[in-house]
Amino acid sequence: MGGRAAGAGVPDELRRRLGLSDAVLIGLGSMIGAGIFAALAPAAGAAGSGLMLGLALAAVVAYCNATSSARLAARYPASGGTYVYGRERLGEFWGCLAGWAFVVGKTASCAAMALTVGSYVWPGQAHAVAVGAVVALTAVNYAGVQKSAWLTRVIVAVVLAVLGAVVAAASTSPASDAARLAVGDDVTATGVLQAAGLLFFAFAGYARIATLGEEVRDPARTIPRAIPIALAVTLVVYAAVALAVLSVLGPRGLAGASAPLSEAVRAAGAGWLAPVVRVGAALAALGSLLALILGVSRTTLAMARDRHLPRALAAVHPRLGVPHRPEVSVGAVVALLAATADVRGVIGFSSFGVLAYYAIANASAWTLRPDEGRPVWIIPVLGLAGCLVLAFALPLSSVVSGSAVLAVGAAAYAVRRAAARTP
Structure with a gap:
């Protein structure tokens, strides 16, 4: 992508600064965030005692x-993730559709994470706190991706410590009952599929580092190693937390919980941990928001380079080496959504996209x-089929709104192509 410029004297290339540990931590910060605090209850409501099947x-x-994603990122180590992969492997339309789905879905997720911060920090002023969080983290990202990686490192460490305390408290509680983990009559295939789709929200950051491919050192080696490591660590953490909370609250108690982890430690007789869990949830949401803004801004940069978004957004700060115009633009849109949106229903919408x-x-x-690093054939086949099945197993409102958004993106692409052909 060398040689492209957003305007006279304005560079559009990013600097390679991130190593393996930075890449893994950005992936962990994207996944071990508010998803585990927010997605367990609606997933339990869908799957009942089959929650762990949905998680699996x-x-x-x-x-x-x-x-x-890791194999593709090694082949195409540029900002934009699947927007770039779809464009290069399937054609411009599919790349544009992928980028549109990512930017719209993840922008909504940014607002949801910001509102999660507000609801934990100051419930009475959740929208105001959410906007403040967006402004603050946009400023951090603007200062440089290395500073973002450093802050993510701190957040991940604190959140892991909080989740470890929740697991320990629940596991040693006299209220813990392994029988509650047995699959019961309340489990249906539809419920398990819906729960899996909702829980996917909590996993969806594992390839965030792929969208930062242009800023990774030795991407052909680093990215394929970083993504599976981050996913494996996250799965272990999620399984431990889900088992612990289920053992204390049971499926019905978990489904009705507004703050599942806080209620779990109270039920376990460790009420003193509840404020700590609230702080951990807020920090987790901040970590997710930080990584989300990073990913959305990089995909915006890539789409602007190809004129699917305004070309003025395809600019990299000459001194800081960050896509400053996409950063500010994404931050402004997310702040507006955080000031006006309702967090309910966003998880399903985001998961569909x-x-x-x-x-x-x-x-x-x-x-x-x-010779290009194709994975074993069953992996992309299962991945493609699994994505489609889980997407259409989500609540109907999520399927309808998500499909409408994709249709808008496809229509915009068709209009732009038609205009380009017009003499």
């Missing part, structure tokens, strides 16, 4: 997606030749 299914699909995004990633990976 979501993990299988996530593994396939992560493997496909991201599942569509990774369906295109798996289809792209299928087209790789063996």
